[in-house]
Amino acid sequence: MKKFLLVVSCIICSSVLLYADLSISPAVINVVATDAAIAESTYKVSNTADTKVLFKVSVEDWKNCSQNSSDVTAEKWLKLPQTEFEIAPKATVEVPFRIETFKGMTGSVSAMVVFSSNKNSMINMTMKVPVYLIIDGTEDIDFKIDSLKIDESKQNGNIYAVLNLKNDGNVHIRHTGKVTVYDTETGDIVKKIEIEETFPTYCESSREFTVNIAGKDELKKGKYLALFDLKALGRFVQKSVIFEVNN
Amino acid sequence: MFKKSFIISFLIFSFTVTFAYAGNIGRNVYGVLSETFLGTHFDAGSGDVDSVTFEFWNDQWTDYKNTMKGETITSGAVEGNSYTRLIFLNPKNCGWGAGAIKSTNSGGSKNMGVYFNGKVKFLARVSSENSAALNCNVGMNLNGNIFYVGTLRSLGLEANNQWKELSFELKSSVNSNITETNLGKTQVLIVFMQDSNVSSNLSFDIDNIRWVKNGAPTKLNPSFFDVNLKNVSDNSSVNASTISWTSGYFNTSGKNIALINDTFRKGWVVADKYIEIDMEKVYDVDVSTSYAASVNYSISMCLKNSSSTRNGLYAVTNSGQEVVLPMAWRSIKELISPTTPSQTEIPSFLIKEIIIQKESRYFEGHLKDANFSENYYTWFYFKDSSDIKTDDDKSYVKVWSYKEGLKHGEGAMAPINIAEKKPKIYLAINTTDALGGLKYTGKICVVLAYE
Numbered sequence: 001m002k003k004f005l006l007v008v009s010c011i012i013c014s015s016v017l018l019y020a021d022l023s024i025s026p027a028v029i030n031v032v033a034t035d036a037a038i039a040e041s042t043y044k045v046s047n048t049a050d051t052k053v054l055f056k057v058s059v060e061d062w063k064n065c066s067q068n069s070s071d072v073t074a075e076k077w078l079k080l081p082q083t084e085f086e087i088a089p090k091a092t093v094e095v096p097f098r099i100e101t102f103k104g105m106t107g108s109v110s111a112m113v114v115f116s117s118n119k120n121s122m123i124n125m126t127m128k129v130p131v132y133l134i135i136d137g138t139e140d141i142d143f144k145i146d147s148l149k150i151d152e153s154k155q156n157g158n159i160y161a162v163l164n165l166k167n168d169g170n171v172h173i174r175h176t177g178k179v180t181v182y183d184t185e186t187g188d189i190v191k192k193i194e195i196e197e198t199f200p201t202y203c204e205s206s207r208e209f210t211v212n213i214a215g216k217d218e219l220k221k222g223k224y225l226a227l228f229d230l231k232a233l234g235r236f237v238q239k240s241v242i243f244e245v246n247n
Numbered sequence: 248m249f250k251k252s253f254i255i256s257f258l259i260f261s262f263t264v265t266f267a268y269a270g271n272i273g274r275n276v277y278g279v280l281s282e283t284f285l286g287t288h289f290d291a292g293s294g295d296v297d298s299v300t301f302e303f304w305n306d307q308w309t310d311y312k313n314t315m316k317g318e319t320i321t322s323g324a325v326e327g328n329s330y331t332r333l334i335f336l337n338p339k340n341c342g343w344g345a346g347a348i349k350s351t352n353s354g355g356s357k358n359m360g361v362y363f364n365g366k367v368k369f370l371a372r373v374s375s376e377n378s379a380a381l382n383c384n385v386g387m388n389l390n391g392n393i394f395y396v397g398t399l400r401s402l403g404l405e406a407n408n409q410w411k412e413l414s415f416e417l418k419s420s421v422n423s424n425i426t427e428t429n430l431g432k433t434q435v436l437i438v439f440m441q442d443s444n445v446s447s448n449l450s451f452d453i454d455n456i457r458w459v460k461n462g463a464p465t466k467l468n469p470s471f472f473d474v475n476l477k478n479v480s481d482n483s484s485v486n487a488s489t490i491s492w493t494s495g496y497f498n499t500s501g502k503n504i505a506l507i508n509d510t511f512r513k514g515w516v517v518a519d520k521y522i523e524i525d526m527e528k529v530y531d532v533d534v535s536t537s538y539a540a541s542v543n544y545s546i547s548m549c550l551k552n553s554s555s556t557r558n559g560l561y562a563v564t565n566s567g568q569e570v571v572l573p574m575a576w577r578s579i580k581e582l583i584s585p586t587t588p589s590q591t592e593i594p595s596f597l598i599k600e601i602i603i604q605k606e607s608r609y610f611e612g613h614l615k616d617a618n619f620s621e622n623y624y625t626w627f628y629f630k631d632s633s634d635i636k637t638d639d640d641k642s643y644v645k646v647w648s649y650k651e652g653l654k655h656g657e658g659a660m661a662p663i664n665i666a667e668k669k670p671k672i673y674l675a676i677n678t679t680d681a682l683g684g685l686k687y688t689g690k691i692c693v694v695l696a697y698e
Contacts, residue, residue, distance in 0.1 A: 026282060026328075027544075027697045041328065049473075060633070112696065119474055122489050122689075123522065124551070126632065128696035199698050 022047060022055065022087075022127065024115055029131045035101045035138075042094040043129075045115065047087035055117035057083050057095055062110040062130055065170050065203035074111035077101060078131060099133060106138040107170030108203060132200070134171050142169035145228060145239040146206060150213070157216030161226055161241060164208050165201045172200040177230035179211060184223045184242065191219075195230065219245045277362065279348055279436045280369075280456040282326060287436070293353040299436065301331075302349045315344035315441075320452075325370060325410045330454035335380070335441045347388070347438035348456070356390070356432040362458045363427040367437065368414040369456035371404050378406035380441070380451040385415070388435035392424040395440065399451065410454070417458070473525040474693050479673070480519065490520045490691075492676055515575075515675045522672040524646065524693065546647040548576050548672065549692040550629035558629055560676055560687035572687055573677040575626040578646055578654055578670050626675065627654070632692045646672060646693075 023046040033039060047053045059074040079098040087093050097113065112128040119125045146166035150159065167173055175198075181191040193211065201207040213226055227240040278286030279299075291298035303315040315336060321329045335344045350357045367387075373380050381404060386395030396402075402413040417425050437456055441449065476485050524546060552561035557571035564570065627643040635644055647653050653670050674691075681687075 025326075044328075119693075122691060123474060123476075124690055124692045125474060126692055126694045128694065130697060 022053060022115060022117065022125075024127055024129055027129050029129070030134075031099060031131065032134045032136050033099065033101050034136045035105050036103050037099075037101045039099040040096065042096045043113070043115075044092055045085065045087065045095055046092040047089060050089050052089060053087045053117055055085055055087070055115055057085070058114045058116070059111050060114055060128075062112045063172065063200075063202040063205075064109050065107055067107055067170060072105060072109050074109075077105070077109060077133065078111045078113070080113075097131075099131070101133070101135060105135045107140060108132065108134045108172060110172065110202075132172060138170070139233065140170040141173070141233045141235050143167040143173055143175075143201065143232065143235065144237050145230065148228060148239045148241045150226075150241060150243040151210070159213040159215075159219070159243065159245070161211045161213050161228075162208060163211065163228060163239070164206050165230070166206045167201045167203055170203050171233065172202045173232035174198065174200050175230045175232040177228065179213065180227045180229070181213065181219075182225045182227065184225050190224065195228075213243075214245075217247060219247075221245055221247045277359070277458040278456075279367075279458060280331060280453065282328060282455075286457065287348065290351070293351060296352045296357065298351045299348050299357075300351045301346065303344065303346045315346055317346055324454065326455040330370075330452050332450050332452050333439055334448060334450040335383075336448050345438055345440040347435045349388075349435045350433065356434045357436070358431045359433040359436070359458060360427045360431040362417055362460055363425070363430050365417050365458060365460045366414045367417060367456070367458055368412060369437070370410050370452075370454040371399055371413050372408060372410045372452040373399065373404055373406045374408040374451075375406045377449050377451055380449040381406055382441070383449075383451065384438075384440040385413075386435075386438050386440065387433065388438065389424050389426075389429035390432040391434065392429060393435070393438070394422050394424045395438075396421055410452075475523045475525065476520050477523050477671075478519065479517070479521055485520060490518045490522075490674060492516050492518050492678075515677050518674040518676075521674070522691070522693070523669050524672065525669055544647075544695060544697045545645055547635045547642065547644040547694045547696070548627075548629060548646055549632040549635055549644060549694060550574060551631060551690045551692060552688065558631065560689040562682070562685035562687045564682060564685065570680060570682050570685060570687070572681055573628075574689065575628055575675050575677075576672050577626045577675075578672055632694060635694055635696070646670065 025044045025046075029041075031039065045055070057080050059078045059080060061074045064072065077100055079100060081096055081098065085093050085095065095115075110130055110132045112130050114126060114128050116124060116126045144166055145163050147164040149162055151162050161179070165173075165175065175195070177195040179191075179193040179195065180189055181193070182188065183190050191214065193213070195211060198209070199207065211228075223242060223244045225240055225242050228238065230237050280287070286297065287299040288295050288297045290300050301317055303317065316334050318332045318334065319329050320332055324330050333346050381398060381400035383399050384395040385397060385399065385402060386393065388394075396415045399413070402415060404411055404413055415421060417430065419425050436458070439453070476490065477483060478485055550558055552559065552571070553563075554561050554569060554571055557569070559571040559573040561572075562570045630642075630644045636642055642648075645654055647670070672693075676687075
């Protein structure tokens with residue numbers, strides 16, 4: 001019985017078998033800066049493996065709004081003085097980066113810092129961590145709850161609200177806030193839910209968020225109003241939705 | 248170090264969501280003085296519920312700046328880019344001194360009731376010359392009740408200049424003031440108080456102070472990331488540098504067909520090795536009780552080859568003809584019924600047929616197992632890494648996303664979440680156009696991207 005083995009070999013071969021097991025800190029960086037300024041800091045990259053790791057670092061554009069989309073590329077404001085590193089087993093290296101803003105930049109720009117290493121000759125592992133840069137004093141903060149509805153599917157018996165946040169401004173927002181659930185018959189507050197900071201809603205875009213309003217059988221039969229109060233960057237928005245529980 | 252025109256903050260959200268929720272609410276870990284965990288906002292003003300300040304005082308309530316201070320040190324940080332050094336200035340002459348992280352919102356307190364039965368954790372370090380600082384008390388102010396749960400020494404710290412994680416439980420058995428009601432009015436999230444007389448200044452270091460919910464995951468370093476290659480046949484690990492496709496390996500007839508004179512078995516063939524993503528190191532969110540957990544990263548697959556027009560495994564014949572074998576992936580071995588996602592109705596690892604809706608550089612559409620409806624897809628195509636959209640939850644290159652959890656299928660039953668902290672990625676290639684005698688190459692990318 002003849003057996004044919006179709007082997008996939010590497011494009012990028014190396015004499016060193018590279019097992020990546022990297023830890024990168026911090027995972028997200030937010031910077032607020034004036035234009036024409038310079039900042040320098042470092043990532044800490046740790047190798048938890050028992051073998052040395054080679055990795056490369058690069059930057060790529062992430063979410064820019066239209067006013068910065070064409071001529072403000074990541075390479076122009078986010079500089080990496082060194083792009084190739086070797087880490088000994090169980091060691092940590094610092095990866096320096098430099099942010100240079102320049103006159104005329106407005107709103108916000110963002111980039112991904114890409115850490116890439118070869119797990120082996122066929123698998124490349126990449127970690128992308130974002131840098132968000134806001135040009136101080138040029139922010140246009142403009143967002144609203146575009147839609148708010150109750151998810152009728154009731155996954156696992158829970159009641160979920162699905163809100164669509166629309167960001168018409170020029171900076172990304174990470175909203176926080178609260179949900180207050182009222183009994184529409186009595187006007188009593190039956191529940192308050194804190195909404196923690198979470199994923200960004202990027203400039204000139206919308207994003208959907210799901211909020212668990214109540215657990216299975218948590219609310220009695222009746223009609224309720226869920227009032228959403230959200231805030232980000234000092235601005236507040238509000239919207240409500242009415243729903244019924246028919247237990 | 249940043250120049251003064253910059254304000255910088257470090258945010259990690261991976262552990263910020265209660266595992267029971269599918270949405271974006273709840274926080275497992277509340278950072279008090281942490282660059283890893285979100286939480287307090289220092290000196291943000293009374294309108295911010297998370298606003299706090301670092302306040303120092305002594306028993307005389309006078310000239311406190313001469314009795315205690317805090318310094319931020321950026322060199323040699325164990326967590327993030329800096330840590331705080333608390334310095335008691337000649338405590339013998341000023342009585343006791345204290346440094347506290349105090350709520351400064353409009354109500355003067357923060358509702359931390361959900362952390363009842365949880366823990367307060369922090370890193371601390373004391374050098375031998377400052378060993379008297381081990382007597383420093385650690386406590387808080389809940390609902391107007393100032394109390395201490397122990398000293399740095401009793402919490403387990405030694406004067407060896409080594410960082411150590413200390414913790415105490417937020418239980419009434421630790422201190423009767425720790426009740427859910429009192430936690431609802433937390434005025435001081437943590438206080439360090441030195442009341443022993445010593446003849447010289449004392450200092451010790453603190454960092455990464457956070458409140459952790461009961462049952463919450465507690466790992467740090469969310470950006471650990473690793474994958475492994477394993478054999479499909481027995482799940483054993485392999486130290487291989489390549490993934491191989493063996494003709495007929497999954498042929499139900501048991502026949503092995505050699506790739507001689509273009510007679511290699513045509514159609515989709517599954518690799519005899521799979522990729523295991525070690526997500527235990529990446530996330531700590533227990534997804535077993537929820538169809539999707541809220542974590543702010545995604546994991547995607549991509550594929551690079553030498554072709555400028557086609558995606559798949561690539562080879563060139565001696566005459567210069569390019570040959571590309573389309574490639575697909577999926578994250579579960581067994582096929583799943585679209586109506587009963589919790590069951591594996593067909594436990595065999597057999598791909599009867601996969602239909603490519605349209606083939607271009609990227610498959611425009613998804614691939615399906617032929618025995619299921621058109622609304623259910625288990626095989627996904629690859630993209631080049633430059634085309635991966637982190638926040639696009641519908642992308643077929645996503646293995647894991649905050650919204651869908653682990654991706655097993657598309658269509659009416661998606662998202663599906665099955666608790667797998669080490670999801671397996673199976674690969675298949677279409678050998679229909681394969682030519683013998685060639686070495687087909689491609690490089691698979693596994694991308695972990697934060698937002």
